[in-house]
Amino acid sequence: MRRRPGLSVRLKLTLSYTGFLLLAGALVLAAVGYFLLRQGWLQTNSEGAWRATPGTSFVLGFAPTAAAVMLFLLVFGLVGGWFLAGRMLAPVNRITDATRTAANGSLSHRIRLPGRQDEFRELADAFDTMLARLEAHVAEQRRFAANASHELRTPLAISKSLLDVAHSDPTHDPGELVDRLRAVNTRAIDLTEALLLLSRADQQSFTGEHVDLSLLAEEAAETLLPLAEKHGVTLETGGDVTPAVGSPALLLQLTTNLVHNAIVHNLPGTGAVRVGTALRAGTAVLTVENTGEPVAPERVATLTEPFQRGTERVRTDHAGVGLGLAIVKTITHAHGGTLTLTPRAAGGLRITVELPAAAPPRW
Known part of the structure; x- marks a missing residue:
């Protein structure tokens, strides 16, 4: 958006500092003059001119001294205010430069503003995190x-x-x-x-509804039971009613993907898949656990990336498209949840999805 040119923030702060300093000086001088009047050291004649009372001739230089003091405060305020404003705004200039650098496509630049914690450091740290x-x-x-x-x-x-x-x-x-x-x-x-x-x-383009994860688990298991029987994999489901809030279609896709992966990436003929749901401290938990070959922890960390099929554990006729767990991760994050993959000591994986539980109904 184009704007008309205006005064810089540094100049505005300088003028503010100077104005405040002059006002403070004027108030001090006015207080001194009022004190002198109250003591009777200054009086006015019939023409309204100031004159000193007898014995107080030293106050005759009050007016020129006051003018000199105000001039000094003006110069000192402008110079000192300009310097102080520059020091105070230096972090803002660094943040502005970093913003321009990022706008030009360089996202690797960081501000890393030194010094103790204050508002500018908080802003710089938040910008670096972003x-x-x-x-x-x-x-x-x-x-x-x-x-x-x-x-x-x-x-x-x-x-x-x-x-x-x-x-x-x-x-x-x-x-x-x-x-x-x-x-x-x-x-x-x-x-x-x-x-x-x-x-x-x-894109999180869905309307949140009340969903029971235990029902989704049963539906996914029933749909994929023929596939489990074909692979010779035992499929078990269990758990309590687990209310959550989200898209029923997306959460069903999430559950189906997890169960499908657990069946396919398994021990043919002797494998097992266990699907469970539970409600823990305001969190709806879905767990899918399967047997299979041992999985290295460093390998587990890459399985949720797109097009990572874990080919060392998959038979070539069921390689899939490599987006199953990537979709699960995206759906989980879109619902404000967390996804955890843990290798089992005996082989296979334990995958846990934690979602915010639905609030109890108000009667």
Whole structure:
């Protein structure tokens, strides 16, 4: 927004300091003059002129002295006020320079304002924290865009190769080509839908409703029971009524993703998945635990990043699109909750989602 030029804050502070100093000086001089009058050392003649009483000739120089004092206060106030205002506004100038640097695209710059804690330091620290989060978010978005471009390009490249083979070899079985194209197309659709869901959850464009996590857990388990039976994985659910506030569709997607991952990333034929819900100190807790191969702690920290499939634990026919836990993380944060992944000593993972519990109904 364009504004008309005005006085700088430093000049305004200088004038304020000077004005206050002159006012204080004038009040002091007025008090001294009033004291002299009260003591009878100064009187006025019939023409209104000041004159000294007998024996008090030393007060004759009061008026010139007062003028000199006021002049001194004026000069001292302007010079001292300008210097003090500059010292006081120095942190603001550093914050302004950092803001301009960030506006030009350099998010790695930090103010790191020295000194003890005060309002300016709090502002600078808050700005540094904002820059750090913004830099991390931008870096994450760039990685996501690069990974998404790569993932979306892969099925398109495969489809082009299949079509080129069919075009160069008319005797090729069309049924096999159609089946492979259908599989590639299905994967591209799943990836696109996952990206759209991730974007919608990240924008928090939903209306909060009362949701029972225990019912969502039962629904997800019932939906994925055939998949668990196919993999030979035992699926168990349990827990108390766990009221939370959020989007029923997104929270169901969160629960379904967790249960699906727990089934697929498991020990085929002998694996187990346990889904539980509980209400703890005003927090709605959803826990999904599965058996499986041991997972290194440093590997766990990367599983919620987009397109991290944990390929060392996944069979190639169920690699997915690599957005399952990324979607879970985004939905959890959009609901003001926390997501915790903990490797089990015996293998597998324990994933805990903590959401703000719904307030009890008022009767």
